[in-house]
Amino acid sequence: MKYIGLADCNNFFVSCERVFRPDLWDKPVVVLSSNDGAIVARSQEVKELGVPMGVPYFKVRDEFEKAGVTIFSSNFDLYSDISKRVMDTLREELGVIYQYSVDESFFKMELKSVAEAKVELTRLKTLVQKNIGIPLSFGLAPTMTLAKYASELEKRGSGVSVLTLEGWENQKNSVSMSEIWGVGGATTKKMREHNLITVADFLSADNSRVEKIFGVNGTRLRSELSGIPAKMPEGDEVKQKSIMSTRSFSKTTTSLAVLEEALAYHTARASEELRSSHTKAGKISILLGTNRYSEWVLQGGTAESMLPYPTNDTIVLLREVERLAHTIYTKDVPYKKVGVVLSQITADDHMQLDLFSSQKEDDNKLMSVIDTVNKSLGRDSITIGRARYKESWSHNHNFRSQRYTTSWNDIPRVNLK
DNA sequence: TCTGGGGTCCTAGGACCC
């Protein structure tokens, strides 16, 4: 029978840092979000201190100091490189995988017997641990939702869990809906109002009422939880629908010039990504954000526009971004973040020319030169536009580890004696 | 003083049409 598996890296960002700091293997470690704002990854030791995910760092700083927690700023260059190595290994062993996030992949697997599956998944787990140094958990079950649940079961045990339909039957009375993948705070609340607490409650509720109250998600969830797949891992070929680059500033700013410079940075980032994936965007939107926790929440704004033709040219996109920025910028508002979102993404081999456009269909030499230089000499060796105010819009990363695997200067040295 | 960033999917409701 075809089963669906999930490979999930344990405490992924923390594990990445530990690869280069083996002395921290059994010590409490956290990784902070960008701008050193909130906790985004916790080692098991920190979870046991009772520190929840997403807590602002300043609220736990003292506690961490007492407990001797090691702090890291996010180092996404490192994490995505390690992620790629893990996924490549899984792909080699399993054939097609469906990468769901930086640290998770689904795959399909024929289940001959539970014992056999466990042996195979344990082999994979050991292989990844040995070759890359990242600990994994596996869940195998009839549907994606159940595989996700299964992967949690042995996180702190063997790391390999196979959940059959019979096994699930015995558990579903005691599993609460809020533990299920896809059921968040709002849905849990709504379910409680209808007296649906456990999975068994939900599965025995009337079908048409479930559809009415919870929409198609409700119907799909029932199917998934009954062991009938309603979603399928789609394979590697699915393409991304939007590309986004946004960041908070360490301090707020009211200056349009500063905002424009930050927007230019994100435009460059996002269009670089288009070019490296050989795609173009047909639509661009920008956002100017204020502090979400202040009285300025509602003063932020977004603006978007359809481009006359899909493009990945930083200069063309920059021009549009500047125009949009002027339309929503409001004087004297303290802005805290900006961002650029590119969407309606198409492959860049076919280009639909606007009938009245004077744009020639040529690959942009300037852009590829810039990309090549930046790739070999380091990001932002060449930038377009000025960089006068970088101090005003950059963010904090006071605890960042080195770019061990992606920068020549940071490659670790080994001392042989 | 200090509260992430990058995604996806779904739905309600407005605009518009006949």
Next chain:
DNA sequence: TCTGGGGTCCTAGGACCC
């Protein structure tokens, strides 16, 4: 108390995830 009804298309925003 009672507003026509039935469509389509688009978008902002909600919900969720890691």
